[in-house]
Amino acid sequence: AQTVTQSQPEMSVQEAETVTLSCTYDTSESDYYLFWYKQPPSRQMILVIRQEAYKQQNATENRFSVNFQKAAKSFSLKISDSQLGDAAMYFCAYEEYGNKLVFGAGTILRVKS
């Protein structure tokens, strides 16, 4: 079974600084999708960024970018120019065939002003 591991239970970053959240996964598939979701205190899950495994180019969405290392099965999220509104729980997720998502345990991100 596929597993997703987020090794950092909690991270802190100073406002306007950059932070990287780590994620590794285990799969024998060659074609799949990876996601980062954000869950603020409201608990609404919000899609941050998506990466297709067959694409070598790392996905970018404004201040959010990923470092996708397929051979290492690593999918880290970089948040640049951190803002107070970025404070949330961040989940890494792997999508297997049939659109089923497997989630990591999450990383709490705290942003200091």
Next chain:
Amino acid sequence: DGGITQSPKYLFRKEGQNVTLSCEQNLNHDAMYWYRQDPGQGLRLIYYSQIVNDFQKGDIAEGYSVSREKKESFPLTVTSAQKNPTAFYLCASSIGTGTSTDTQYFGPGTRLTVL
């Protein structure tokens, strides 16, 4: 307003009772999903449906049941057989094509507490 709605936001249940959580979407999505979230943990898949009148068990289906009679609705029943039902429940939907444009979007969730 297009989106996914879940009701109620908070639900209290006595032990031994069945309760049904509502999930409705007006995004015209074919696929719908139910996840459970426990404190400090990620989401775990309970049931999913890729088309009307069809659904499959996820990783933790025991003690739960679903129906998919309409495209826009995917209610989840938490039965008395579920040993530890207190949790946060999230519903999601997606186009269901399995392509690169297919992404799951989530509702606001229901917090279920067993008294």
